[in-house]
Amino acid sequence: MQPLENKSPDEVKRIVEALLFAVQEPISVRKICEVVEDVEAKEIREVIQQLREEYDTHDRVFQIEEIANGFQLLSRPEYHEWISKIRKKSGESKLSQQALETLSIIAYKQPIIRAEIEAIRGVQSGQMIRTLIEKGLVKITGRDEVLGRPLLYGTTTKFLDHFGLKSIKDLPKVEDLEMP
Secondary structure (H helix, E strand, O other), X not given: OOOHHHOOHHHHHHHHHHHHHHOOOOEOHHHHHHHHOOOOHHHHHHHHHHHHHHHHHOOOOEEEEEEOOEEEEEEOHHHHHHHHHHOOOOOOOXXXXXXXXXXXXXXXXXXXXXXXXXXXXXXXXXXXXXXXXHOOOEEEEEEOOOXXXXXXXXXXXXXXXXXXXXXXXXXXXXXXXXOO
């Protein structure tokens, strides 16, 4: 491996592209800088932007998305139907209606205590919260200051990754959601 200062800008671009291709979860600019060495974060961001533009210009079936404070190489949404046909359905990736309902409440109201979740849902939610914690989508974020100091729950980086969000601010606005 030759020192980076001897590498051309095209070589740096290929290295960044290889890293994006190899990882199965978003990788931060900081992490790319640690791996590539002697390249500024600004340069890495410029390389990522160049790759994005190349993929768009050449109408590639994949794109670079910014997700959960990192970047990931993903197939374009218009190919999801075909990709899902070839992938085996994983029980881990599928969430039940109850899990989605509980997760939505936590995402929009975080930090939130279990009693508030149960008041909104109208049913016991302890087991559902534990399941979401086991899946890594929800975490304990602290304790509330009310009597009994109940646990507060919030979403995780894996939640952002799972739903393709940069941050919790990217959730659709409640008023924009249609009710059936």
